[in-house]
Amino acid sequence: MRKHYQHEGLVEEQLAADPVTQFTRWFHEADEAGVVEPNAMVLSTADAEGRPSSRTVLLKGYDRRGFVFFTNYGSQKGSELSVNPCAALLFPWIAIARQVQVAGRVEKVGRDETAAYFRTRPHGSQLGAWASEQSSPVSSREVLEQRYAELERRYPEGEGVPVPPFWGGYRVVPEVVEFWQGRENRLHDRLRYVAEGDGWRVERLCP
Numbered sequence: 001m002r003k004h005y006q007h008e009g010l011v012e013e014q015l016a017a018d019p020v021t022q023f024t025r026w027f028h029e030a031d032e033a034g035v036v037e038p039n040a041m042v043l044s045t046a047d048a049e050g051r052p053s054s055r056t057v058l059l060k061g062y063d064r065r066g067f068v069f070f071t072n073y074g075s076q077k078g079s080e081l082s083v084n085p086c087a088a089l090l091f092p093w094i095a096i097a098r099q100v101q102v103a104g105r106v107e108k109v110g111r112d113e114t115a116a117y118f119r120t121r122p123h124g125s126q127l128g129a130w131a132s133e134q135s136s137p138v139s140s141r142e143v144l145e146q147r148y149a150e151l152e153r154r155y156p157e158g159e160g161v162p163v164p165p166f167w168g169g170y171r172v173v174p175e176v177v178e179f180w181q182g183r184e185n186r187l188h189d190r191l192r193y194v195a196e197g198d199g200w201r202v203e204r205l206c207p
């Protein structure tokens with residue numbers, strides 16, 4: 001399984017002045033190239049002792065303030081972020097020999113922003129958020145389905161579902177963003193933005 005990468009390089013002269021603009025370019029290129037769910041990203045967190053854990057979540061928005069995903073605040077990731085509000089994100093766009101890594105501090109998004117996003121979700125997903133005590137053991141699938149059925153009776157389709165108080169968004173505020181492009185002979189390109197004052201410093205890393 002030895003893959004030869006023969007892709008165009010990533011050069012300093014063509015790099016955007018800030019990582020969000022650069023991310024936008026690559027995100028669209030990943031989408032155009034047919035990468036499946038290019039907004040799927042691996043989120044890593046760590047507990048108070050520094051033990052790491054990772055899982056996939058979906059990027060639901062990004063701008064200069066950071067990268068946003070939604071989840072259950074009582075989940076394992078939520079508990080870890082409450083004691084250690086730092087995270088790493090990884091976009092593994094393997095089909096186009098690229099990856100983007102983001103690391104930074106994490107903050108909860110405002111309740112208005114969470115509510116605005118919650119209202120765009122399908123009714124079933126809104127009920128699912130209520131039904132699932134994410135990351136807690138459950139005795140059987142039937143228990144979950146029963147909870148869901150009760151919620152369906154309480155909030156039939158067409159009726160507004162309130163936002164669960166234990167559910168909402170997090171924003172990863174980038175401190176470091178690295179763009180990796182696979183190249184020939186394992187001489188890959190790695191350009192890393194590091195936050196400095198109000199701007200960004202860019203450095204090239206050995207592959």
Ligand SMILES: Cc1cc2nc3c(=O)[nH]c(=O)nc-3n(C[C@H](O)[C@H](O)[C@H](O)COP(=O)(O)O)c2cc1C
Pocket residue numbers: 037040053054055056057058059069070071072075076077078134135
């Ligand atoms: C493609 C994909 C997308 C996912 N998106 C989300 C998401 O946006 N939010 C979420 O809470 N879980 C999402 N999950 C489920 C998580 O990977 C994970 O199982 C769940 O959040 C519980 O994680 P935790 O126990 O580590 O907190 C997704 C899983 C996959 C495979």
